[in-house]
Amino acid sequence: MDNKLLIEKLIDAAGKENVFTDNEHLIIYQRGSIDPLKHMPLAVVKITDEKNISRVIKIANEFNINIIARGGGSSPTGAVVPDDNTLIMDLRPLNKINVSIEDGYVEAYAGATLQEVNEECKKYNFFFPPDPSSVSVSTVGGAINENSGGMRCARYGVVKDWILKLDVVLADGSETTFGEAIYKNRGGFNIIDLIAGSEGTLCIVKKAWLKIIAMPKKIYRIAGFYDNINDAMDAILAIRKLNPLILEFSDYYGIVAANKIRGFSYPETRGGMVLADTDFDESYLEDIKKIMEKNASKIIIPENKDEFNNIFEVRRIAFTAPGILFPGFIDGDVVVPLSKLKDMINFVYKTREKYGVYIATCGHAGDGNLHPQIGGNPDDHENWRNVLLAMDDINIEAVRLGGSISGEHGIGRIKKDLLLKQLKYKKQDETIIIMKNLKKMFDPKNILNRGNFFD
Amino acid sequence: MNINNDILNEIRQAAGENNVLQNLEEKIPYKNDASYMPGRIPELVIIPENSDQISRVLKLCTKYKIDVTVRSGGTSLTGSSVTNYNGIIINTMKMDKILELNIASRYVVCQPGVRLDNLNEYLNKYGFFYPPDPASSKASTVGGTISTNAGGLRAVRYGATKEWVLGTEFVTATGEIIRTGEYTLKRSAGYDLTALIIGSEGTLGVLTEAILKIEPLPEKYGRILSFYNDIYDVGSALSAVKNAGITPLIAEFMDLKTINSIRDKLNIKIPDYTQFMLMVDIDSTEASLKGKIENVEKIIKNYTKDVLTIMDQKTMDEIYKARKGAYSALLNQREKKNEIVIIGDVIVPASELPATLKEIKNAVDKMKINVSLFGHIGDGNIHANIFAENTKTGLEKVEKLQMEIAMAAIRHKGCVSAEHGIGTEKNKLLYEEYKERNSLYSLELMKRIKAVFDPENIMNRGKIFYD
Known part of the structure; x- marks a missing residue:
């Protein structure tokens, strides 16, 4: 292939200042956030004008080159990691945001971060509820493509539940629109929800219209520390009935790590911590407290802003702790029916014993979504082998319990085999064929994020 | 294709002898649904008991290119549950069981023939409910409301049906029984086929089971x-x-x-x-x-x-x-015997509502037609109920007014259907909507998606898409 000609054409289409081929720039785009996977792209094109998306895709078609649309690059599953012969389209510069309060939506280009979106909405006392912990970097386009979740899922669901309308660019460079900026819409098949979670394999999201709502007036926060993990899980099921704003969990290892990393002194109870927010009224806080009082050895209701934030940090740090404490770690993202939460967490504990590895588990327990994060040393062969085996066991157990290998982080490149295993286990071979046919229909030349989902 | 005796015997065997209606008087009720769209009396009506029977029948229908329309409560307001061809109707009302309730995991598993009011009566006993609540909930079913993505009174808070379906069992037009989604409250495991099935108005296959999310009753x-x-x-x-x-x-x-x-x-x-x-x-x-x-x-x-x-x-x-x-109740307000009331279903953004209503009123006054309005104003969803004589000129007048109302909605950034679906009543309007927005390509993609599920185009042909 004639790379020189390709680069010339890209420069023609997107401007010299927006096309990068030097190692120094490319190196930033070779990987996502957590996984060790990496691969150098062929070139990077910064999209500063929305019309350039289509132009670049048309060139990619001509040269038969793989394209990855990238926003914040925070995918934990390698969804933004290049394949061979890959062109990265950096959509981050496309970040215009426009809020319409009366019609209840925010109109945002793919490159706007969720934080930027929320800062804009905040001016009117509104917000966009989905809040993956990477809000400061993850973008509208990325969050839609990954169908992200976050802390507030227990009440507000995932990104998919908030999309009204999408402007997209298809694999052949043509542009079209799905949905409308209204709250109910029957316009044929629901393509928006097909695109949400498709990880850049069906089309490129250019712009989105997202539902927003008024911010809660006051948030009450409470944390219960448990000696017994089964009691903690029972409390989660009971609190779920009170429709909390968030309902989170961190296990013992997460609390210990947070205390160590941040110098906190929260109770290091063996059964972990259950954290709940409610925005209704104080009676709900009382009701949650009553549930916790049954078995929690300690209950904390933050009395000032620092305490309010710090206790949240415990849950947040539990997620990243293995990455801070160990040279390498892999991210778990299993989801099970709520009634199977107890089985899942106990299995994680057994797996830790079996392989002798470090696992800190936290998660959006209110949705049945747990993040068992496994830390280890990739250079220590024996240890890293056990890390990978442990994660495999955990994923397969989630499927066996009627759950899934991914709640919100997606499949990307690192869970491809697991996805196939899951669909096969559930006797969904036919479903795989339909998915592959859909991919072929949207992207006949297989140039959109090749190597994701399926081979 | 005509169903000759050999094919008929194959279908009877596939569906189970007792599940096939052939006599004219048994088939007449299937000529109409709740819409005013004219249907045909089907060649055969099949009332299956399980997904295996449906799978076998659909395999035959794909093989012999026989048109298939699915029906349950028959409350469609846009003609999606009647057939316009010489084909068969599959009635899923025998599959009417609630299969599993899991309060801790917040879901209920149902067959398509369960009526919404019956489902909620059952759930209320446990302090829970299933939020989608179309006005026809007494007659409309889980299967029908999923295939039309029904809305209803509570949609302003809880959204339409699509937000409440976690997964399905579904038989594609080629007879493959697939499972989509999970029993979990969220998942990301490949493309969301459940989302495609919801609102597809029987054009992709037959829904045979649904996993539905449930909510505690408001205090x-x-x-x-x-x-x-x-x-x-x-x-x-x-x-x-x-x-x-x-x-x-x-x-x-x-x-x-x-x-x-x-x-x-x-x-x-x-x-x-x-x-x-x-x-x-x-x-x-x-x-x-x-x-x-x-x-x-x-x-x-x-x-x-x-x-x-x-x-x-x-x-x-x-x-x-x-x-x-x-x-x-509006039906009782009719002044003439041959009058019918046709219910419209447009939606606009909240800020456009007053101006849209004004334009609708102007159109109504100009055409001197009797119209009454109600709707789910919290969503910007207006139902204009048009009184018209059931004659050729009467219906032409209705069609003209419906088009005027639809164009008003489109001009005000709205849509021609909020919750009743497209069927045959609105397939031309839907085409106009996409044309107006310069996104006809989106409709083209949808047709290709239909072909992935239904290569011979036997499922509810003529619905949604305007040919």
């Missing part, structure tokens, strides 16, 4: 009725409530004609100047309901002097029932 709620002379004030009052950060459980409006049709059932005093009534339900904890209601009353009083709050459950139930029966 306590009250109802605020308010009365207006001008539609602008109705919209402004509701906007003010929503901008104060309060999302009502339901927010309905109705015009005087609708009020009159259910006046005897409402049993409340309605001020003389009333042209429109707004009905807003506010829910809360027992402890703070009173304060919240007072707050909403105060906001609404900036727009009208007459506000009536009802807290008594029995009275609230009666009013709710009356509102849900409004469409049927």
Whole structure:
């Protein structure tokens, strides 16, 4: 292939200042956030004008080159990691945001971060509820493509539940629109929800219209520390009935790590911590407290802003702790029916014993979504082998319990085999064929994020 | 293709001898649904008991290119449950079981023939409910409401059906039985085929099982009725409530004609100047309901002097029932014997509502047609009920008015269907909508998606897409 000609054409289409081929720039785009996977792209094109998306895709078609649309690059599953012969389209510069309060939506280009979106909405006392912990970097386009979740899922669901309308660019460079900026819409098949979670394999999201709502007036926060993990899980099921704003969990290892990393002194109870927010009224806080009082050895209701934030940090740090404490770690993202939460967490504990590895588990327990994060040393062969085996066991157990290998982080490149295993286990071979046919229909030349989902 | 004796025998064997209707008198009820769209009497009606039978029948239908339409409650308002071809109708009403309830995991598993009111009666015993609530809930089914992505009164708070389906068992047109989605509250495992199935109006295959998300019943709620002379004030009052950060459980409006049709059932005093009534339900904890209601009353009083709050459950139930029966009640307001009432279903953004209503009113006045309005104003969803003579000229007039109303909605950034679907009634309007927006390519993609599930185009041919 004639790379020189390709680069010339890209420069023609997107401007010299927006096309990068030097190692120094490319190196930033070779990987996502957590996984060790990496691969150098062929070139990077910064999209500063929305019309350039289509132009670049048309060139990619001509040269038969793989394209990855990238926003914040925070995918934990390698969804933004290049394949061979890959062109990265950096959509981050496309970040215009426009809020319409009366019609209840925010109109945002793919490159706007969720934080930027929320800062804009905040001016009117509104917000966009989905809040993956990477809000400061993850973008509208990325969050839609990954169908992200976050802390507030227990009440507000995932990104998919908030999309009204999408402007997209298809694999052949043509542009079209799905949905409308209204709250109910029957316009044929629901393509928006097909695109949400498709990880850049069906089309490129250019712009989105997202539902927003008024911010809660006051948030009450409470944390219960448990000696017994089964009691903690029972409390989660009971609190779920009170429709909390968030309902989170961190296990013992997460609390210990947070205390160590941040110098906190929260109770290091063996059964972990259950954290709940409610925005209704104080009676709900009382009701949650009553549930916790049954078995929690300690209950904390933050009395000032620092305490309010710090206790949240415990849950947040539990997620990243293995990455801070160990040279390498892999991210778990299993989801099970709520009634199977107890089985899942106990299995994680057994797996830790079996392989002798470090696992800190936290998660959006209110949705049945747990993040068992496994830390280890990739250079220590024996240890890293056990890390990978442990994660495999955990994923397969989630499927066996009627759950899934991914709640919100997606499949990307690192869970491809697991996805196939899951669909096969559930006797969904036919479903795989339909998915592959859909991919072929949207992207006949297989140039959109090749190597994701399926081979 | 014609169904000859050999094929008939194969189908009978595939479906089970007792599950096939052949006699004319048994098939006549399948000629119509709740819409005014003319259907045909099908060649055969099949009432299967399980997905294996459906799979076998569909394999044959794909092989012999026989048209198939799926039907359950028959409450479609756009003709999606009647056939326009010489084909078969699959009636899923024998598959009417609630298979599993899992309170801890917040789901219920149902067969397609379960009626929504029956499902909710069952769930209410456990303090839970399934939120989608179309006015036809007494007759409409889990299968039908999924295939049309039905909305209803509670959609302003809980959204339409698509937000409540976790997974399905589905038989594709080629007879493959697939499972989509999970029993979990979220998942990301490949493309979301469940989302595609919802709202596909029987054009991809047959839904045979659904995993539905359920919610605890609201602790306590009250109802605020308010009365207006001008539609602008109705919209402004509701906007003010929503901008104060309060999302009502339901927010309905109705015009005087609708009020009159259910006046005897409402049993409340309605001020003389009333042209429109707004009905807003506010829910809360027992402890703070009173304060919240007072707050909403105060906001609404900036727009009208007459506000009536009802807290008594029995009275609230009666009013709710009356509102849900409004469409049927309007049927009694017909002046001539051969008159029919056709219910429209457009939606616009909240800010465009007053201007859109004004344009609709102008179109109605110009054409001198009797029309009454009600709708889920919280979503910007307007149902214009058009009274017309059931004659060729009458129906032509309706079609013209429907087109005018649709174009008004499209001009105001809205859509030609909010919750009733497309069927055959609106396939041309849908085409116009996509054309107007320069996104006909989106419709083309949808057709190709249909071909992935249904290569011979046997499923509900002629629905959704305008050829």
